[in-house]
Structure formats: C-alpha cells, structure tokens
Amino acid sequence: MADPSYLQSVTLSQESQLKELLLHLYLYQNGQARPQGNQAQLLGSTAPHSFGCTVVNDWSIHDGSSPTTKIVARAQGLHMQASMSGGNWFMCHNIVFIDDRFKGSTLKVLGNIQGEQGEWAIIGGTGEFAYAKGVITYKRCDTGTRELHIRVLCRTFRKPEAPVVPTPTGQAIAPNA
DSSP, X not given: OOOOTTEEEEEEETTTTEEEXXXXXXXXXXXXXXXXXXXXXXXXXXSGGGTTOEXXXXXXXXXXXSTTSOEEEEEEEEEEEOOXXXXXXXXXXXXXXXXXXXXXXXXXXXXXXXSXXXXXXXXXXXXXXXXXXXXXXXXXXXXXXXXXXXXEEEEOOOOOOOOOEEOTTSOEEOTTO
16 A cells, blocks of 8 residues: 555564654644534632643644544543643643555654743554654644644564474475475
8 A cells, every 4th residue: 555645654673673654644623613623621619720621632634734634643642731720731642644655554742832832752563653753743724723734663573484494304394385
C-alpha cells in the first residue's frame, strides 16, 4: 500500500530497526454543543481562571487544514486547567488512527496547551507505533484548528526467519521447503 501524501518515513538503522515517521496533520477542536462539538466539560470550576475545570475531548485530526478534509485520526482524552494563574491546560490523549495506513495504531500524548504554539511529548504507542517516543509541535491556525508536526521514533520488528533444520544426512534445509 502506498503511503499517504502527509507521511514521510525513513529507516534509521537496520540493526535496531528504528524508524522515524514525520506526519503533517491538523487537529480540529470544536467546543460547541452537539452534534458539531467534539469536547464536553466534565467538571466546572468557580476558582479563578477556571482552575480545575476538566474537559473530555474527541478531537478530529485531518490531512488538511479544513475540518471538511479527510479525518485520519482522533485525539481522545482529557484536558484540564492546571494553573491558578490561567493559560495552562494540562492534557493527555491517545491519537487513534482510523485511516487505512495506520488503522488501529495509537500514539500516547502528554503535554500542555499554553499559548498559540508549543510542544507535546509522545510517550508511547501501539501497533505501527510500538515503543514510540517523539514530539508534536503545534501552532494555532485559527479558532479551533491547530497545525501539527509529528516526529516520532518507533521500533519495527522483523519477522523471524525460518530455522534451518539439519537432516539425518547432515544437509541443512528450511522447513516447508
């Protein structure tokens, strides 16, 4: 299967099978009420700057800057106002891929939403992203849209080669040969 246009992939080492993946995607956050909204407040707060306010999210991630472009993943998790002086939302979510190339694979993401741009840590993954480590840089494009540059290192595993079995005559043959 051919890689989609938003992906670049480089194998860094044959021995360790470490692969670097670079993805350029767009996250769409909509705080409106259903059916358009993709987040909901779980816990409100009367503290200054809404300290402690907690929101669950199921943000869509697209291969283009418009919310009408193809959805390739979902950012599913929580974010909460973690600063008594405001402006610092702690967030953790799983990026769950739904497009054909990475379907079912996930990235585990942790970080802060602070200002117009920043970074989030990739602290793990599953499927195609097993043992993932990396960083996501984000920049706000407009209300509700963030441009994401995802740089992730993950392991790829070789399929084990068939063992060579000696015959009674001393010849080595591979099973099923």
